Amino acid sequence: MYASHADSGSPGAAGVPLLVTQAIAKSFAVPVLKAIDFTLQHGEVHALMGSNGAGKSTLCNIIAGVLPASGGNLELRGQRFQPAGIRDAEAQGIRMVMQELNLFPTLSIAENLAFGEFGARAGILSHGRLHARARAALATLGLEDLDPEMPVSRLGVGQQQLVEIARVISRPLSLLILDEPTAALTDPQIERLFTSLRKLTARGVGILYISHRMDEIRRIADRVSVLRDGHLVATAPSGALDSDQIITLMAGEKAVDGSTTTQRRTPRTEPASPVLKVEQLGRRGAFSDISFTLHAGEVLGIGGLIGAGRSELLRGIFGADRVDSGGIRLAADQFARLRRMRSPQEAVRAGLGLVVEDRKSQGLLLQASIAHNLSLARLPDLHSRLGMMDTARETELAATMCRSLDINYRALDQTLWELSGGNQQKVLIGRWLLKALPILLFDEPGRGVDARAKARIQLLVRELAAAGKAVVVVSSETEELSALADRILVLSNGRVAGEFATGNFDESAFLSACFRFYSDGTQDRHPGGESSGKPARHDRKTTP
Incomplete structure (x- = not known):
């Protein structure tokens, strides 16, 4: 492991660390975290990086009191710390801004900012005090132009994210956890956030910062820790690791020679007829300019980081979400008509089926x-x-x-x-x-199932392709994609970043593609432009 480093100029860095984790472990059906030893100093921004499922969010949820640890110890300011829940952690100044928004869209900005701490006396709420408090909180992120009485539902996703962060940082705080805080933000909004974070660290607040954006890590973080498969594999000063080194650490030694232990499907070599052509498909704020051809008997994998637009792409093809540009062509009419599915019912009539990611809702x-x-x-x-x-x-x-x-x-x-x-x-x-149906779209087919059921589902996908079905599989598990797919299309920040044949799959190159459109500060940060905000999360409509 790389040597640990602390910013000696940070408040409290020469004394007791703000947070220490000792052999922290967490298991659900299988181990998720394995003996994590980790230190956060006062006034430090410590970035956590790792592939999907590496354990970053689980570790932060334990620290924030959302989940109990299965083993190990926490120390906060040198004292044993075992939060009984979120309120217990918040009482110690630990607060977390999760990737998913926790705002009430029908309430005003002021009501959201004060929710849970209205401070009413004798059951009477002072709106003047409520709005004064809201204006002070908004000012911490340069949002003075927002009307505290405005319903949150009228804000863009980026502004909602900043309101969520303002709600947290305006309260007593010693340790702040941010999980992908900039995924919904434009460049000017990111600058506002970073300015506020620097003010917090100057006061000695420690910050755990989860992000896939390497350019941001270099700008804001003092140290970086990399997790892989539940293990902490490296900690180093942020300037000591370049993008290639971080990707190698995330992928592991198995990526060095381009091999893994996964038994993969033998790629198809025989020619097959195309059944679906996707042409420059785009949905504002989610994905843009997506083109590919799907063949009968083929399994096409779609990989990328969480939030890259993978689920949104499937929903756009299927008509569960409306697209804004491009369309699809089908073999049923000899690809003569460029069409956009207006509903799942229309897609089913055209021969498409979607196995959704969230089966329960x-x-x-x-x-x-x-x-x-x-x-x-x-x-x-x-x-x-x-x-x-x-x-x-x-x-x-x-x-x-x-x-x-x-x-x-x-x-x-x-x-x-x-x-x-x-x-x-x-x-x-x-x-x-x-x-x-001739075309089947699978969104995370193995999520939330045990190993035996997952193996049966993967076998089923291969059997469907062998029977001539055309199959698209979205998965956050690289090994699952390389085992199932004939080729893999990689999305990065809503755009196609690469295509890989699985016969000579290189996981390091795959991860590089996943980060491709996150690692610079260009205006390509959000498909559809600065006002589009975060790649749209799919809504909770039930599909057939």
């Missing part, structure tokens, strides 16, 4: 039966002209699919919430298989 009816969930895509075929449901046929189809996918269940009429996550995921996939 977007894909499944948890209170409905297994049979009903499986048959949803076939409802028009199962109803008579008089609207009567052919329950015998529904049961037959559901039972056949459960056998095919090895779904573990007690009865077809039991509610879906009784099944494990892996079996729920197989039900979601089975729904589309019953529809027999």
Whole structure:
């Protein structure tokens, strides 16, 4: 490991560290953090870097009291610290700004800034005091031009992010955790944030800063720690590591010779007919100028960092979100028509199916039966002209699919919430298989399932391709992509940053592509321009 370094000019750096973690571990179904030894000094900005799933957010959640550690100890200002929850950590001056916004869109800016600490006397709220406090908080980030009475819903995503940060830094603070704080911000907004962070560190506040943007790390951080697969693999002064060194540390020694231990699928060599052409597809604030061709019998992987626009791209193709530019062409009409899907229903009629990332809120009816969930895509075929449901046929189809996918269940009429996550995921996939569509889009198909279920799902994807289906798979797991896909398209900050054949896959080059459009300060930071803000998170609409 690189030698630890502290800024000797930081307040408190010569004395007791602000935070020390000793062999911190965390396990869910599998170990996520493994014996993390880490130090944060007073007045230091310490950046945490690592690939998706490396353990960065989990470590910060433990420090902030969101999650309990499974093992190890924390020390805060030299004293044993074991937060019982978020409020316990906040009482010690530890506050965290998460990547997802925690604002109430129907409340005003002032009400959001003071939420939880209104300070009402005898049940009477002083709006004058509320607005004065809001104006002071907004001033910390140069947002004096915002009206405290304005509903948060009227703000852009970047402004909402700054309001969220202002809410946190305007309160008593000794340790600030920022998880991807600039993902929604334009360059001028980032400068405002950095100015405020420098003022905080001058007062001795320690900052943990999670980011994928290497140019920002070099500008704001004193030290960098790199996590890989739950291990802390390096800590060094931010100026001591260049981008290539950080990527190598994130990828591990296995990336040096371009090999991994993953058993990969043999890439396709035979020619195949194209079935889908995506041409310069774009959605403002999410992704731009995406073009590729998908072939029958092919698995196309889509990789990139969280927030790169991968899920949004699938939703744009499928019509769950409207796109602003470009379109898709389909083999069904000899690619004659450039079209944009206006709804998931239109996409299904055109032969596309989407296995969504969030199965519980977007894909499944948890209170409905297994049979009903499986048959949803076939409802028009199962109803008579008089609207009567052919329950015998529904049961037959559901039972056949459960056998095919090895779904573990007690009865077809039991509610879906009784099944494990892996079996729920197989039900979601089975729904589309019953529809027999030629093009299937999978968004994180192995997320939240156990190893056995994940292996079965991966085998199923390969079987679909072998049967002539055209498959697109989004995954945050590099090994999963390299094992499943014939080729991998990499998105970086909403743009295509590279394409890789998996026969000679180089993980280091793959990671470099993931960071490509995050690592400079150009106006390409956000697809669609400065006002577009953060790559749009998919909304919570349920798709069929």
